Amino acid sequence: MDALIKRMNALCDALPFQTSWYLHDLDRGARADRLGDVPVPSASTRKISILMAGLKAVHDGKLSLDQKVTIDSRYQDNDSGTFQHLTPGFSITLRDALVMMIIVSDNTCTGTVVDLVGLGEIQRFCESVGMTRTVHGPSSATRPVGPPAATGAWTTGSWAGMPPARATRPRAASATVSTAAMSARRRRIRRRRTA
Numbered sequence: 001m002d003a004l005i006k007r008m009n010a011l012c013d014a015l016p017f018q019t020s021w022y023l024h025d026l027d028r029g030a031r032a033d034r035l036g037d038v039p040v041p042s043a044s045t046r047k048i049s050i051l052m053a054g055l056k057a058v059h060d061g062k063l064s065l066d067q068k069v070t071i072d073s074r075y076q077d078n079d080s081g082t083f084q085h086l087t088p089g090f091s092i093t094l095r096d097a098l099v100m101m102i103i104v105s106d107n108t109c110t111g112t113v114v115d116l117v118g119l120g121e122i123q124r125f126c127e128s129v130g131m132t133r134t135v136h137g138p139s140s141a142t143r144p145v146g147p148p149a150a151t152g153a154w155t156t157g158s159w160a161g162m163p164p165a166r167a168t169r170p171r172a173a174s175a176t177v178s179t180a181a182m183s184a185r186r187r188r189i190r191r192r193r194t195a
Contacts, residue, residue, distance in 0.1 A: 001025060005032050044080070044105050046136065051098055053125035054117045058094075065095040069112050081106025 001023070012019040012034060020035035057063040073088035083106050092100075097113050100106040114122065123136045 001028075001030050001032060009034060042134065047101055047105065047110055049126050049131070049134070049136070050110060050113055050117065050122055051102060052129075053122040054094070054098055054113055056125055057117055057121065063094060063116065065093065065098075067094050068092070069094055069097050069116060071108060071112060075108045075111030075115075078107035078111075080104075081108055081110075083108035 004023070008021055008023075012021070018035070020033070020038055020040060022031075022033040022036040024031050054063065058065055068091040070091050071083055071086065071088055076084045076086075076088060078084050081100065081104050083100065094113070094116065097109040100109040101113055119136055126132075126134050126136065
């Protein structure tokens with residue numbers, strides 16, 4: 001792990017901006033970080049958490065991948081994806097909204113999914129998988145989810161008009177790391193079961 005730490009620090013040192021990382025060797029338990037406790041905006045990595053919380057809601061029977069969702073103009077004031085350019089009011093399936101959120105990082109679909117799943121449910125999902133210091137913003141009851149112009153609550157770092165998530169190191173520094181960690185754990189468990 002020492003060689004990896006040195007290599008990652010060298011890569012970061014060469015960049016003209018601040019970078020941070022967090023590593024957790026799931027087999028040996030070793031951990032290392034570079035500014036791992038400094039809160040940072042999670043940008044679109046938060047979409048993995050939103051996807052996973054949405055799929056959990058489907059698994060729990062609260063939502064259906066085939067249910068229709070309407071694309072509302074309040075989520076079209078953004079800078080990522082294609083749905084920001086389309087005429088609002090049309091419907092797609094939740095499955096399609098999730099796909100567009102992930103494959104083209106569509107922020108209109110992201111806002112639609114967050115509204116459907118609920119910001120509180122997304123936060124609870126993150127905490128349940130160990131992302132206890134990743135914050136997706138205050139609950140929608142105290143800070144409405146909507147475009148910056150409508151809420152005036154934030155002007156930079158907003159994704160799909162949502163309060164920015166801040167990630168700091170719990171057991172994982174971001175949704176992407178946590179998802180990778182969960183996948184690695186599942187693989188180890190499967191190997192143990194078949195051994």
